[in-house]
Amino acid sequence: MRIEHDDRLLCDLTVSFVAPGEGVAWQESAPPAGVPEPEGLRSDDAIAHEEKWADFRLEREEIEWRWVGRPWEPAGEGESSAWLAWVRPRVPLPEDANVHAAALAYLSDHSSHWCAGRRVGAAFDWNGFVSLEHTLFVHRVARWDDWWLVANRGDVANDGRSFWRREVWTRDGALVASIAQHGLIATLRAGSR
Numbered sequence: 001m002r003i004e005h006d007d008r009l010l011c012d013l014t015v016s017f018v019a020p021g022e023g024v025a026w027q028e029s030a031p032p033a034g035v036p037e038p039e040g041l042r043s044d045d046a047i048a049h050e051e052k053w054a055d056f057r058l059e060r061e062e063i064e065w066r067w068v069g070r071p072w073e074p075a076g077e078g079e080s081s082a083w084l085a086w087v088r089p090r091v092p093l094p095e096d097a098n099v100h101a102a103a104l105a106y107l108s109d110h111s112s113h114w115c116a117g118r119r120v121g122a123a124f125d126w127n128g129f130v131s132l133e134h135t136l137f138v139h140r141v142a143r144w145d146d147w148w149l150v151a152n153r154g155d156v157a158n159d160g161r162s163f164w165r166r167e168v169w170t171r172d173g174a175l176v177a178s179i180a181q182h183g184l185i186a187t188l189r190a191g192s193r
Helices: 044-051 097-109 114-123
Strands: 002-005 008-012 063-068 083-089 129-138 148-158 161-170 175-185
Touching (some): 097 161
Antiparallel strands (some): 002 008, 083 148, 148 161
């Protein structure tokens, strides 16, 4: 499907569906080892309050985050831009499987650009990026009624274009989805470079 406005392409969407059924199944990959359980991590609300985040409004936050480390801060010299977080809906989702699928699609892009922000550091304008391609591979149907682990990795950037990946895992280690995203780092903060 192509979405255009004033003869300009806004979106080119390709979707492929498969009905659940019988067939070959396996999973060789595993979530990162040694990740603390979400109950042992500070809540996003507590961190926002302690750090006095002016733009954090609990009533606007659909997803609850329990970050491993501080992914909103620049990566240090020789440090990876990768980051991990546990996530869950702030309020229980209805029984409708389509709502759970839509929530997964929303999660697939939420804060995905943080790898680029961590790598670029203070020069990164958090509102100055554009998603060029976004691919969501759903590996299994899963109800989102518990914490999921998101593992994020920024693989490469060149000529202002960056590529990052995200994997979404259930608490018991089932890989729910893989996401690949290609983005344009459109602006840098004034006077930073």
